[in-house]
Amino acid sequence: MTAWMRRLKLRCMRLLALLLMLFNTAARAGDGPLISGHVMLPVVISGNKLSLESFVVRPDRPGKFPLLVITHGMPGASGDVFFSEILNRSPVTYSKAAVAFAERGYAVVSVMRRGYGRSGGGFSERLQQACDYLPAVRASGEDVVAAVASLRNEPWVDADHVVLLGHSVGGLSVTAAAAQNMPGIVGVVNFDGGWHSFSAPEQPCSSERLVDTVAALGRAARIPALWLYAENDQFYGPDLARRMFTAYTAGGAPGQLHVLPPFGTNGHDTVALAPADDWFPSVEPLLEKLGLPTKSVVEPPLFAQLPSPPGAIAACQKAFADYLSNPDDAKAFAVSAMGGCGSGFGRTSTEAREPALTKCKINTRGGDCKLYAVGQKLAGD
Numbered sequence: 510m511t512a513w514m515r516r517l518k519l520r521c522m523r524l525l526a527l528l529l530m531l532f533n534t535a536a537r538a539g540d541g542p543l544i545s546g547h548v549m550l551p552v553v554i555s556g557n558k559l560s561l562e563s564f565v566v567r568p569d570r571p572g573k574f575p576l577l578v579i580t581h582g583m584p585g586a587s588g589d590v591f592f593s594e595i596l597n598r599s600p601v602t603y604s605k606a607a608v609a610f611a612e613r614g615y616a617v618v619s620v621m622r623r624g625y626g627r628s629g630g631g632f633s634e635r636l637q638q639a640c641d642y643l644p645a646v647r648a649s650g651e652d653v654v655a656a657v658a659s660l661r662n663e664p665w666v667d668a669d670h671v672v673l674l675g676h677s678v679g680g681l682s683v684t685a686a687a688a689q690n691m692p693g694i695v696g697v698v699n700f701d702g703g704w705h706s707f708s709a710p711e712q713p714c715s716s717e718r719l720v721d722t723v724a725a726l727g728r729a730a731r732i733p734a735l736w737l738y739a740e741n742d743q744f745y746g747p748d749l750a751r752r753m754f755t756a757y758t759a760g761g762a763p764g765q766l767h768v769l770p771p772f773g774t775n776g777h778d779t780v781a782l783a784p785a786d787d788w789f790p791s792v793e794p795l796l797e798k799l800g801l802p803t804k805s806v807v808e809p810p811l812f813a814q815l816p817s818p819p820g821a822i823a824a825c826q827k828a829f830a831d832y833l834s835n836p837d838d839a840k841a842f843a844v845s846a847m848g849g850c851g852s853g854f855g856r857t858s859t860e861a862r863e864p865a866l867t868k869c870k871i872n873t874r875g876g877d878c879k880l881y882a883v884g885q886k887l888a889g890d
Contacts, residue, residue, distance in 0.1 A: 543608070548565055550563045553655060555651070560628065561652065562600055578656055579607065580619070581600070606780055611807075614807075639706070639707070643721075653685075673698065681702045684734065694732055701776075716752075724756035726757065740768050740769060767791045815882055815887055817830075825844065829842060832882070844869065847876055852868065862883065866879075
């Protein structure tokens, strides 16, 4: 065996060990009807083998489940700040949407594309020419297709019933994936899809470039799509959404556009921040048409139930309720003797402890803080 083959074998063994460790973590991250956990998803993109950081939420029982693949947006920063932000992105951002689908019987996988978070392969979505979105959009779509190809082999996935959900730039990513008409993908949900860039400093690209981009994708896509845009989306408002949708369907792509009510000061992040009950009814008709589940099939509590910290102030009681609703096991909650608190998150529960203690001390102005909960269990259990 050559030295190169030995190194390759060692890398494969390390990757397998990591995947097994992460799978076992996922299987423990619940004590409820849903399980969740981080995984490094092995994929092949353009002939290159790499891993995409992902977060899985699914029912904790045997069987095959319809698959929902979620993918994310892109920060609006530039330069070093941009790359710092994409490296700090986490697939848990869409946990509210993930839980909403998982409790209805879906296996949900939130996938970080190349270069984001701890995904390998390097950032692949750089615009080669100013305002020329299509090549970068197609590159991002390749990541989604590769993730689906890998996940369809999982024993808990119904490989013939896959739905894609993308937010912001991710909305264009899943639209590009739909244009490949991959077997198994039966529906696409585009949440506030778009891309914002500049042709020169202080000169935003014309919105017509976005319209042209989705028009090109629509000439190939034949998978039913639902486009959801918030009425007060400050980046891609309803007027632009309608123009884009008209161009997309003009090429024969099947789809429906629905404008959601305003959310907060900028509805662009509705899918990430709003309660799922705000928007899930708009998704149900597409799911019903596809013969997919729309009603909850698991009974609460969805995850482990822990008692609220004794003596916690009202704000911290609410913060702990939010903590429990987050499906991630890589979290921690700290409290002070005076009833203050702080929560922290990471990619492991150990990594989340220090941020929780730090936030607690900041919130209580140097109070004596200690860990109350780590992951889905009380600290010390």
